Amino acid sequence: LTWNTNMPKHIFRLLCLLLGVVVVALAAPRILTVDSFHRFGHYRADSVTQIAAREPAYQTASYCLTCHVKRVAQWSANSHKSVTCEVCHGAAEGHPDNGKLPSAKDTVKLCTLCHEAMPGRPHTQPQIVLAQHNPYAASGQQCAACHNPHAPKIAAGLIKVTGNAALGKQRAESCADCHGADGNSPNNTWPSLAGQNAAYLARILAAYKSGDQQDVAMTPLAKELEDADIQNLAAFYAGSGCKAKPQAKPVGDAELGKTVAKNCAGCHGETGVTGNPAWPSLAAQRPGYTVNALKAFRSGLRKDPMMAGVSRGLSDADISNLAAYYAVQACPPVTQGRKTP
Amino acid sequence: MSDKATLSLQARRAFLGRLGLAATCTGAAMGAGVLGAVQSATGKSATPAGPAQDGPSAGSGKTSASGSGSFPTPDYDWTKHQWAFGVDATKCIGCLRCVEACKRENHVPANAHQFRTWVERYAYLEGEDKVRIDSQQDPVNIAASGSEREYRFANRYKDAKVEKAFFVPKLCNQCTHPACVQVCPVGATYRTKDGVVLIDQEYCIGCRYCVQACPYGARYFDEEKGVADKCSWCYHRITKNLEPACVEVCPVGARVFGDTRDKQSPISLFIRNNRVQVLRPESGNAPNVFYVGIDKEVN
Numbered sequence: 001l002t003w004n005t006n007m008p009k010h011i012f013r014l015l016c017l018l019l020g021v022v023v024v025a026l027a028a029p030r031i032l033t034v035d036s037f038h039r040f041g042h043y044r045a046d047s048v049t050q051i052a053a054r055e056p057a058y059q060t061a062s063y064c065l066t067c068h069v070k071r072v073a074q075w076s077a078n079s080h081k082s083v084t085c086e087v088c089h090g091a092a093e094g095h096p097d098n099g100k101l102p103s104a105k106d107t108v109k110l111c112t113l114c115h116e117a118m119p120g121r122p123h124t125q126p127q128i129v130l131a132q133h134n135p136y137a138a139s140g141q142q143c144a145a146c147h148n149p150h151a152p153k154i155a156a157g158l159i160k161v162t163g164n165a166a167l168g169k170q171r172a173e174s175c176a177d178c179h180g181a182d183g184n185s186p187n188n189t190w191p192s193l194a195g196q197n198a199a200y201l202a203r204i205l206a207a208y209k210s211g212d213q214q215d216v217a218m219t220p221l222a223k224e225l226e227d228a229d230i231q232n233l234a235a236f237y238a239g240s241g242c243k244a245k246p247q248a249k250p251v252g253d254a255e256l257g258k259t260v261a262k263n264c265a266g267c268h269g270e271t272g273v274t275g276n277p278a279w280p281s282l283a284a285q286r287p288g289y290t291v292n293a294l295k296a297f298r299s300g301l302r303k304d305p306m307m308a309g310v311s312r313g314l315s316d317a318d319i320s321n322l323a324a325y326y327a328v329q330a331c332p333p334v335t336q337g338r339k340t341p
Numbered sequence: 342m343s344d345k346a347t348l349s350l351q352a353r354r355a356f357l358g359r360l361g362l363a364a365t366c367t368g369a370a371m372g373a374g375v376l377g378a379v380q381s382a383t384g385k386s387a388t389p390a391g392p393a394q395d396g397p398s399a400g401s402g403k404t405s406a407s408g409s410g411s412f413p414t415p416d417y418d419w420t421k422h423q424w425a426f427g428v429d430a431t432k433c434i435g436c437l438r439c440v441e442a443c444k445r446e447n448h449v450p451a452n453a454h455q456f457r458t459w460v461e462r463y464a465y466l467e468g469e470d471k472v473r474i475d476s477q478q479d480p481v482n483i484a485a486s487g488s489e490r491e492y493r494f495a496n497r498y499k500d501a502k503v504e505k506a507f508f509v510p511k512l513c514n515q516c517t518h519p520a521c522v523q524v525c526p527v528g529a530t531y532r533t534k535d536g537v538v539l540i541d542q543e544y545c546i547g548c549r550y551c552v553q554a555c556p557y558g559a560r561y562f563d564e565e566k567g568v569a570d571k572c573s574w575c576y577h578r579i580t581k582n583l584e585p586a587c588v589e590v591c592p593v594g595a596r597v598f599g600d601t602r603d604k605q606s607p608i609s610l611f612i613r614n615n616r617v618q619v620l621r622p623e624s625g626n627a628p629n630v631f632y633v634g635i636d637k638e639v640n
Binding site for chain 1: 413432433442445464493494496498503506508528530531533534539542543573576578580586589590594
């Protein structure tokens with residue numbers, strides 16, 4: 001190598017070194033950063049793709065709808081429709097492959113998350129003071145015992161009864177053979193209707209008429225009823241005086257039934273006189289009927305989401321004890337045209 | 342003696358000379374390489390827009406990996422959206438379903454200290470000058486829930502004389518001029534074209550400058566992964582036409598999300614039909630979470 005300029009050698013070497021440093025400084029970021037780094041800016045474009053590719057955990061209600069058609073239909077038609085499935089049941093990722101999604105055991109804990117009365121909650125939010133609304137919460141009385149979480153409003157299905165009791169009395173003549181002229185059943189297996197809640201009577205009659213509820217005897221009879229008949233009959237029986245029938249030989253033990261009945265008290269009242277017109281009073285009901293009804297709920301012949309849940313755990317002995325307990329309770333007080341909120 | 346010394350000096354000079362020559366050659370080679378790389382890089386950045394405009398027939402070669410030019414996924418083009426978030430504090434009931442859903446959806450550590458989104462409670466008691474503020478991570482509230490994995494607000498003011506109280510959901514504001522992005526030394530956090538600030542966890546070096554820089558405290562440091570993390574408006578969901586998990590589970594509609602480019606989207610209607618405000622506008626970050634029904638103490 002020959003060098004013809006006057007530049008001293010050590011300066012030349014320094015320049016070479018400098019050139020090397022510059023070249024390395026220029027080349028290193030190119031070699032060390034990935035291709036996608038400057039594609040859109042001072043970041044790695046591939047990371048956007050990576051983040052966007054992650055799978056969602058929450059699948060939305062439309063995912064649940066693919067299988068749970070009936071549940072979704074009920075839920076979406078009622079007041080909890082803004083509370084999507086996964087709020088209570090958890091994220092559906094991996095379901096059904098990895099098994100069932102949980103249903104909350106402790107509904108008091110779950111429901112109070114939103115419904116406990118608390119300063120700061122907007123007034124439009126339905127709120128309860130637990131000690132007043134459900135005094136048995138501490139001893140395990142669950143919200144779901146009375147409220148169906150998918151259709152939580154108890155009054156939602158409440159039918160307003162404005163029928164004429166006098167017309168109802170005429171129409172009731174054809175019912176008298178089984179249910180008694182005044183609604184007090186002459187035998188053990190057919191229900192007494194006297195003094196029953198009008199809204200409940202109207203709901204059940206309408207269910208027989210529509211076919212939602214089936215009974216060999218009742219279905220053909222109810223099909224012939226007009227809507228006005230149902231109103232009049234409900235008004236008549238609700239206003240009729242209830243008479244307890246002294247039992248010849250009780251099948252169950254009323255004392256044992258009293259302990260079981262504590263679980264029913266939230267809806268049906270401690271002595272079987274309910275405080276809510278949507279539900280039936282059970283006091284002084286014929287025990288044979290009570291047994292049949294409970295067994296029908298337990299086996300699923302009679303359909304009710306609430307009763308299906310609570311009757312599932314009852315043994316045959318529990319059922320006859322319950323029936324015996326309610327049969328000997330005092331009749332619900334008769335008030336002409338019971339309160340219908 | 343002096344001859345020997347001169348000889349060794351000459352040998353050293355010869356060696357250094359050869360070294361210099363080698364360095365120059367390497368440098369030149371690398372320089373040529375760099376030039377090529379720069380050219381290919383500029384060529385690449387020019388192509389993505391090309392095929393999309395030229396029509397599908399032109400889409401050939403390397404760029405076909407990104408479908409018909411849509412990025413970041415074949416079904417989602419980030420140049421066609423501009424996301425924004427709304428919070429209606431007058432509707433929030435403080436149930437904290439959003440917080441739990443966010444933890445599950447985004448694999449946020451299951452403890453009571455790290456959150457991508459959270460809810461604050463503001464309570465003004467009679468005879469007190471200062472507002473009382475707590476969130477779900479307050480020890481009283483953790484005691485009420487009984488677990489650091491579940492969240493609920495304790496009913497701590499039920500017997501107090503409360504003049505005014507409300508809940509405020511908080512989350513990353515996905516600022517238009519994000520301070521966190523500015524301070525990142527390695528380009529591990531950035532703002533996407535559709536308006537979300539994301540974190541590249543592979544590039545994050547865990548220096549926590551961004552955690553410090555955020556004026557809203559929206560970022561936390563994930564000790565286990567050694568990276569910063571924060572709300573991404575569930576970017577993996579919104580790019581699949583889903584709402585963020587917190588919006589999905591909110592039972593009262595206190596959280597609103599949508600595309601501001603769509604004038605009938607929930608967020609466009611929310612901004613148009615309400616008098617909205619943002620948190621700390623004076624910080625100059627231009628946040629994109631719009632609030633309704635908050636007080637001056639909220640920031």
